[in-house]
Amino acid sequence: MEGSGSNHIGIKGIASLQPNGPNTISSSGAGSSPSSSSTPNNTINPNHNNSNSSSANGSSKGNAQAPATSTTTIISAFLPISRSEAKKAKAISDAIDKALKADRERMQKERSAKLLILGPSETGKTTVLKQLKLLYSRKGLDAERQTYRRVVHLNAMKAIQALSYGLQRSNIPLEYPENIAHLETVMRLETTLKRYSITSIGFTNPAIPRKITDAKAETDMFLEMVPAIKALWADGGIRETYRRGGNFSLQDSAKYFLDSIDRIAETSYIPSDDDILQARVRTLAVSEHIFTIDGVSYKIYDVGGQKSLRRYWAPYFDDVNAIIFMVALSAYDQPCEDDERLNRLMECMSLFNSIANHKLFEQTSFILFLNKIDIFQRKLESGSMLVDHFPDYSGPNDYPNTSAYIQNLFLQQCKDTHKQVYTHFTHATDTNQMRVIVVAVNAIVQRLNLRNSGLL
Ligand SMILES: Nc1nc2c(ncn2[C@@H]2O[C@H](COP(=O)(O)OP(=O)(O)OP(=O)(O)O)[C@@H](O)[C@H]2O)c(=O)[nH]1
Numbered sequence: 001m002e003g004s005g006s007n008h009i010g011i012k013g014i015a016s017l018q019p020n021g022p023n024t025i026s027s028s029g030a031g032s033s034p035s036s037s038s039t040p041n042n043t044i045n046p047n048h049n050n051s052n053s054s055s056a057n058g059s060s061k062g063n064a065q066a067p068a069t070s071t072t073t074i075i076s077a078f079l080p081i082s083r084s085e086a087k088k089a090k091a092i093s094d095a096i097d098k099a100l101k102a103d104r105e106r107m108q109k110e111r112s113a114k115l116l117i118l119g120p121s122e123t124g125k126t127t128v129l130k131q132l133k134l135l136y137s138r139k140g141l142d143a144e145r146q147t148y149r150r151v152v153h154l155n156a157m158k159a160i161q162a163l164s165y166g167l168q169r170s171n172i173p174l175e176y177p178e179n180i181a182h183l184e185t186v187m188r189l190e191t192t193l194k195r196y197s198i199t200s201i202g203f204t205n206p207a208i209p210r211k212i213t214d215a216k217a218e219t220d221m222f223l224e225m226v227p228a229i230k231a232l233w234a235d236g237g238i239r240e241t242y243r244r245g246g247n248f249s250l251q252d253s254a255k256y257f258l259d260s261i262d263r264i265a266e267t268s269y270i271p272s273d274d275d276i277l278q279a280r281v282r283t284l285a286v287s288e289h290i291f292t293i294d295g296v297s298y299k300i301y302d303v304g305g306q307k308s309l310r311r312y313w314a315p316y317f318d319d320v321n322a323i324i325f326m327v328a329l330s331a332y333d334q335p336c337e338d339d340e341r342l343n344r345l346m347e348c349m350s351l352f353n354s355i356a357n358h359k360l361f362e363q364t365s366f367i368l369f370l371n372k373i374d375i376f377q378r379k380l381e382s383g384s385m386l387v388d389h390f391p392d393y394s395g396p397n398d399y400p401n402t403s404a405y406i407q408n409l410f411l412q413q414c415k416d417t418h419k420q421v422y423t424h425f426t427h428a429t430d431t432n433q434m435r436v437i438v439v440a441v442n443a444i445v446q447r448l449n450l451r452n453s454g455l456l
C-alpha cells in the first residue's frame, strides 16, 4: 500500500538491450521488450544471509558451498595428524572460506542495486513505480485495485471543482445558465475536498474525522455529485475554461476521468490499469519496493516530492547506485505549488542541481526522466510559447528544439562535467514506452555495476 512502508514484490524479466547511452530518446513501444516471467512475491536475493559457511571452530554446518571446511574435518577425524598440522589445515580452510564469502558478496553486489526515484511533486515518480509493478510483478496492480476506486472518484470531483473555480476566476459565463445550481453544488465541495486532500492511500490523517476517510461515504458523495459533474463537463463555459487553462491548478488526469464519468460511476466499477496509472495520490511517506529485473535485485525508494517532505529523503542517501530524477517538462508554464512566485520547471532545476552535486552522490549514476512529453507537446501545439517562461530561449517553438533546450539546461547543472547523466524523454502513463525504457535503465545499472567492480 502506498505510503505504508515496505512493499515487497518479486519480479523477473530478461533485458537484452544495450544501454541507449546518454540522451536517448525513446517514444514508442518498438524494440526489444522484456519477457517478464514472474517469480512469487517477496522474492529477495536468496544469497542474502548465506555468508556463514563455517562455524567459529571450523566445523562444517553441511553447507555445500564450504567444501574445504568439510575436507579438513574429515582429514582430522580419520588421519593421525599433529595439532600444528590441523591448525595449518584450518587456517587454509578459513582462508578459502573467506575468499568464497568475498566472492559471493562481490557477485551479490554486482547483481543488486539501490535506486532512488527523486524529483518534485507531480513529476510522475509514483507513476513510474506503478509501471514497474505492472511490468514486473506477477500480481501487477491487483493488490491496490479496489483502493483506487475511491481515489478515482475523488480525482473526478476534484477535477470538476477546480474547473468551476477556474471558470469563476476567469469570469467565463456558463453556456447553460441553469447549470448555476450545479456550479454552486460543486463549489460547496471545496471545503470537503480540501479536507481529503487526496493523500497517500492508507495514510490515516488524525486531523480528518474517521467518517470522512470512509470509502463508502466518499463514493456516496461522488454518486450524488454525478449529475452535476456530467452537466458541467458538457457545458461550453467549463470546456472553454479547460481549453484556456492557466490561473488555476488542474490535475493532469482531469479530462481522462471526466470523460469516463459514466464508466466510473457504475456500481460494479473496478479501476483498470490505465485508471490507476492516471489516478493521483500524493505520496507522503518514503516507501521501499523490491524488484528483480533480469536477475538484478533492486531496492527502489519512492519519495514524496513536496518541498515540506524533502527533508525525509536524506536518510536514504547512503550507498545509492542510481537515481532516477523525474522532471515534468510540461511544468514550464506552471507556478510552484508551494510558492506561486516560482516557475515549477526552474524550481525543479535547482532541486536537480542540489541532488546532482551532492557529495554522497559522487559515484551515483544519474538517469534523468524528462517526463510528461505528451502534455508538453500538446501545450506547444496549442500555441503556448516556451520563450514566455524562459526568456533566454531563442529557437523555434517546436518539440525537438524546445525539449533539447530544456535537457541542456538540466545537464548544465552538473558541476562535474565528466558526470554521465543518461536522459530519457518519457511518457510515464504509457506502459509500452515505459517497458522499453525500464529495460534500457536496467542495462545501464548493470553495466555500471560491472564497471564499478572492475569487470568492465
Ligand atoms: N499525461 C501524463 N500524465 C502523467 C505522466 N506521468 C505522470 N502523470 C500523471 O501525473 C500525476 C502525478 O503523478 P505522480 O506519479 O503521482 O507524481 P509524484 O511525482 O509521485 O508526486 P508526489 O507523490 O506528490 O511527489 C498522476 O495523475 C499521473 O497519472 C505523463 O507522462 N503523462
Ligand SMILES: [Mg+2]
Pocket: 125, 126, 127, 281, 282, 283, 302, 303, 304, 305
Ligand atoms: Mg508520488
